[in-house]
Amino acid sequence: xRLRLERRPQPSALMVYASPxxxxxxxxxxxxxxxxxxxxxPWSALVIFVTAPVADLYGVGELLIKAAxxxxxxVGLAVGFRANVWNIGAEGQLALGVISxxxxxxHFGVGGSPVLLPAMVLAGAVSGxxxxxxxxxxxxRFNANEILVSLMLNYVAGLWLTYLVFGPWRDPAGFNFPQxxxxxxxxxxxxxxxxxxxxxxxxxxxxxxxxxxxxxxxSFVGFQLRVTGLAEDAARYAGFSTARAxxxxxxxxxxxxxxxxxxxxxxxxxxxxxxxxPGYGYAAIIVAFVGRLHPLGILLAGLLMSxxxxxxDSAQMTLGLSSAVAGLFQGTMLFLLLAIDVFVxxxxxxxxxxxxxxxxxxxxxxVAAEAAT
Amino acid sequence: MxxxxxxxxxxxxxxxxxxxxxxxxxxxxxxxxxxxxxENGAGKSTLMKIIYGMVRPDAGDMLWxxxxxxxxxxxxxQRLGIGMVFQHFALFDTLTVAQNIALASPAxxxxxxxxxxxxAVSQRYGLPLEPDRPVYSMSVGERQRVEIVRALMQAPxxxxxxxxxxxxxPQAVEKLFATLRQLAAEGCSILYISHKLEEIRSVCDGATVxxxxxxxxxxxxxxxxTATMARMMxxxxxxxxxxxxxxxxxxxxxxxxxxxxxxDDPFGVDLLDIDLTVHAGEIVGIxxxxxxxxxxxxxxxxxxxxxxxxxxxxAGTDAGHLSAAARRALGLAFxxxxxxxxxxxxxxxxxxxxxxxxxxxGMVAGGLIRYARVRAFAERCIAAFDVRCSGREAAASSxxxxxxxxxxxxxxxxxxxxxxxxxxxxxxxxxxATLAIHRALIDLRAAGAAILVISEELDELFAIxxxxxxxxxxxxxxxxxxxxxxxDEIGIAMTGxxxxxxxxxxxxxAQA
Numbered sequence: 068x069r070l071r072l073e074r075r076p077q078p079s080a081l082m083v084y085a086s087p088x089x090x091x092x093x094x095x096x097x098x099x100x101x102x103x104x105x106x107x108x109p110w111s112a113l114v115i116f117v118t119a120p121v122a123d124l125y126g127v128g129e130l131l132i133k134a135a136x137x138x139x140x141x142v143g144l145a146v147g148f149r150a151n152v153w154n155i156g157a158e159g160q161l162a163l164g165v166i167s168x169x170x171x172x173x174h175f176g177v178g179g180s181p182v183l184l185p186a187m188v189l190a191g192a193v194s195g196x197x198x199x200x201x202x203x204x205x206x207x208r209f210n211a212n213e214i215l216v217s218l219m220l221n222y223v224a225g226l227w228l229t230y231l232v233f234g235p236w237r238d239p240a241g242f243n244f245p246q247x248x249x250x251x252x253x254x255x256x257x258x259x260x261x262x263x264x265x266x267x268x269x270x271x272x273x274x275x276x277x278x279x280x281x282x283x284x285x286s287f288v289g290f291q292l293r294v295t296g297l298a299e300d301a302a303r304y305a306g307f308s309t310a311r312a313x314x315x316x317x318x319x320x321x322x323x324x325x326x327x328x329x330x331x332x333x334x335x336x337x338x339x340x341x342x343x344x345p346g347y348g349y350a351a352i353i354v355a356f357v358g359r360l361h362p363l364g365i366l367l368a369g370l371l372m373s374x375x376x377x378x379x380d381s382a383q384m385t386l387g388l389s390s391a392v393a394g395l396f397q398g399t400m401l402f403l404l405l406a407i408d409v410f411v412x413x414x415x416x417x418x419x420x421x422x423x424x425x426x427x428x429x430x431x432x433x434v435a436a437e438a439a440t
Numbered sequence: 441m442x443x444x445x446x447x448x449x450x451x452x453x454x455x456x457x458x459x460x461x462x463x464x465x466x467x468x469x470x471x472x473x474x475x476x477x478x479e480n481g482a483g484k485s486t487l488m489k490i491i492y493g494m495v496r497p498d499a500g501d502m503l504w505x506x507x508x509x510x511x512x513x514x515x516x517x518q519r520l521g522i523g524m525v526f527q528h529f530a531l532f533d534t535l536t537v538a539q540n541i542a543l544a545s546p547a548x549x550x551x552x553x554x555x556x557x558x559x560a561v562s563q564r565y566g567l568p569l570e571p572d573r574p575v576y577s578m579s580v581g582e583r584q585r586v587e588i589v590r591a592l593m594q595a596p597x598x599x600x601x602x603x604x605x606x607x608x609x610p611q612a613v614e615k616l617f618a619t620l621r622q623l624a625a626e627g628c629s630i631l632y633i634s635h636k637l638e639e640i641r642s643v644c645d646g647a648t649v650x651x652x653x654x655x656x657x658x659x660x661x662x663x664x665x666t667a668t669m670a671r672m673m674x675x676x677x678x679x680x681x682x683x684x685x686x687x688x689x690x691x692x693x694x695x696x697x698x699x700x701x702x703x704d705d706p707f708g709v710d711l712l713d714i715d716l717t718v719h720a721g722e723i724v725g726i727x728x729x730x731x732x733x734x735x736x737x738x739x740x741x742x743x744x745x746x747x748x749x750x751x752x753x754x755a756g757t758d759a760g761h762l763s764a765a766a767r768r769a770l771g772l773a774f775x776x777x778x779x780x781x782x783x784x785x786x787x788x789x790x791x792x793x794x795x796x797x798x799x800x801x802g803m804v805a806g807g808l809i810r811y812a813r814v815r816a817f818a819e820r821c822i823a824a825f826d827v828r829c830s831g832r833e834a835a836a837s838s839x840x841x842x843x844x845x846x847x848x849x850x851x852x853x854x855x856x857x858x859x860x861x862x863x864x865x866x867x868x869x870x871x872x873a874t875l876a877i878h879r880a881l882i883d884l885r886a887a888g889a890a891i892l893v894i895s896e897e898l899d900e901l902f903a904i905x906x907x908x909x910x911x912x913x914x915x916x917x918x919x920x921x922x923x924x925x926x927x928d929e930i931g932i933a934m935t936g937x938x939x940x941x942x943x944x945x946x947x948x949x950a951q952a
Contacts, residue, residue: 305764306764
């Protein structure tokens with residue numbers, strides 16, 4: 068048998084939405100095998116793995132805190148991804164949000180002004196968008212690849228933040244640790260739920276999901292971006308500006324990443340570290356795709372991703388497994404999702420291996436003789 | 441007479457959405473020119489792909505010289521002695537003729553040796569070619585010759601030709617037919633795919649008619665009338681078509697003055713000093729062999745490339761500097777040459793594709809899409825233009841070429857444009873849809889729109905245009921009234937007197 072992939076004319080709508088669920092189910096099966104291989108009773112280990120992180124309210128709060136930036140950034144990135152604008156620079160744009168929000172918090176925190184927090188959020192959004200504007204400008208002006216430019220700017224932004232925290236912003240009372248002084252209470256988001264770290268910055272993620280949904284499904288600009296992503300020639304024919312698609316796509320991601328940066332320092336961290344983000348900017352790319360670039364899907368994918376982070380941590384404690392299992396399961400799930408997608412969009416056709424050999428050339432036309440002489 | 445060169449028995453091929461071939465029988469005798477005719481979607485292409493090993497049938501047998509064979513790939517087909525000339529050529533622009541042929545040839549040996557063989561084959565069949573010429577400098581007619589010679593180098597017992605005259609000027613068609621007759625006389629069988637019935641009557645010995653994936657008749661085209669074959673092909677009488685009288689010339693809606701544009705593409709064509717006017721209530725046709733500046737002119741008119749401010753005026757407003765969107769706001773509608781990927785987004789539904797260009801029909805309010813209106817528009821378009829589809833939510837890619845074209849033209853016409861520009865409006869579209877499209881254009885003209893049609897089909901232009909011009913080498917001839925000109929005159933103008941392209945695509949250079 069030789070296997071071939073044949074494109075389905077219209078993929079099943081049901082399967083498009085069911086495939087993430089199938090991927091999750093298959094990942095659970097593989098998890099069972101991993102637990103068994105590690106010497107655990109697989110089923111009870113899986114139950115512990117799944118329930119331990121959210122056994123109490125604190126755990127639920129942690130789940131939401133970790134999911135919020137992933138969802139927020141994921142929605143912003145999805146706007147661009149739908150238009151084939153590949154912003155890989157959310158990590159750097161997030162760092163810019165940390166820098167600008169942190170600047171305001173450190174310099175104006177003592178006064179305790181009520182406008183400080185809104186100003187920090189605005190500064191985060193604007194600075195993240197400005198950082199994303201660099202690749203957008205280079206792309207629209209000089210056709211520079213936005214993937215490379217935005218990716219490289221991550222290192223620039225990361226090193227800038229490192230410099231600040233190791234240098235000017237270092238806490239004099241911090242025993243020389245690379246961290247800023249704790250932010251003033253006026254620069255911190257109010258706690259939403261007693262006895263947890265859950266703060267109101269998670270609402271940004273919900274607002275992003277709602278706005279993102281209206282923008283993508285209902286707005287004409289969202290439609291234009293989608294057309295640009297699917298068929299650029301059609302967009303040009305219809306008079307949709309491709310440069311505008313690049314700008315909107317890049318700025319949406321930059322804006323949300325910047326806000327997410329502020330959410331970290333003004334939320335669970337409460338001070339500025341060089342590693343303000345544990346890779347949210349990159350993980351959000353996975354979240355966007357696992358969520359089918361759809362805001363509601365991204366919400367679920369963000370929760371799932373966050374859950375796997377927490378489950379990895381708790382597996383270390385409760386099951387004695389390395390926290391690397393979180394990465395293992397994340398990778399497995401993404402791989403399975405992509406694999407299932409192939410079958411949603413293509414069907415596998417086999418070609419029988421046994422076929423009679425074609426007859427030897429049966430006709431000798433005069434052309435051959437002529438051409439050979 | 442012995443066994444047929446090729447015989448098909450009960451070939452069946454079903455795709456998820458459609459049965460493309462349903463129990464097809466076909467026999468081609470040695471030295472026979474056999475036509476396979478049918479409308480688009482009748483299953484001609486699938487059948488040819490099965491014979492050439494590109495598609496595997498679900499059922500049925502294929503016999504070569506009376507022996508059952510299984511063709512798994514084009515390489516198998518070539519080993520048997522089946523050659524194919526595609527409608528869309530597969531040539532590398534930057535390579536020479538000999539290099540292109542060498543790529544497809546299994547034989548070892550240098551390009552020089554091959555050049556001699558190419559010269560021999562091309563001379564023998566009256567297909568003059570210079571082996572060392574790069575393909576980008578060649579006209580479409582010459583490129584087709586490269587394809588034919590390439591197929592003949594494999595010494596085929598059967599040559600499949602897919603709509604070979606679609607790209608040729610009338611004079612070149614005659615030469616091609618002479619070549620085909622000579623090949624047939626030497627014993628090579630030819631499968632000739634077309635929907636042009638007049639051509640088939642002049643060159644083919646037999647014809648198999650397909651409709652809806654089934655054989656509806658096997659006839660001798662010389663003994664049939666065009667009307668009887670058309671009936672077998674479309675299953676109904678060919679509707680009569682009357683061109684209405686010329687209307688009084690009124691307001692100028694589209695005016696192009698001294699438009700010159702350098703092409704960014706190294707293989708593109710520069711536009712040189714193009715003058716053109718289209719009035720309200722008039723259809724202007726532009727003829728020409730593909731690749732003579734049509735694509736560049738269309739892009740300049742639609743706003744996909746920018747021109748000088750005053751070089752293009754739409755409805756009395758300078759528009760050369762305006763974007764495609766701004767020109768549409770002036771009342772311009774545009775039907776592009778490529779349906780999938782440009783005129784329509786393949787993955788999107790017909791509803792969403794209606795929104796693509798018709799958004800100004802009250803479909804957007806406050807930045808949000810009013811889907812009820814979009815759906816109503818799509819439904820109106822589907823009903824008014826008889827678009828066969830599973831409904832307004834069908835993906836554009838699931839429609840046949842002719843139906844998608846009807847949808848795109850309908851979408852543009854329903855916007856009641858002041859100026860409509862249509863490129864190749866009936867390219868690859870079946871007879872029934874062609875008539876529907878022509879009628880829609882005539883109706884739009886009667887409603888007072890100015891229409892510009894750019895087409896490679898002279899029949900089409902003579903059927904619908906009031907004035908006809910010819911584009912060759914990036915220059916446009918003055919427009920002539922249809923009744924003051926004729927096919928021969930237009931055919932000669934199509935040869936132009938420009939670099940690289942000559943009368944029938946290269947003879948002059950080859951003979952020199």
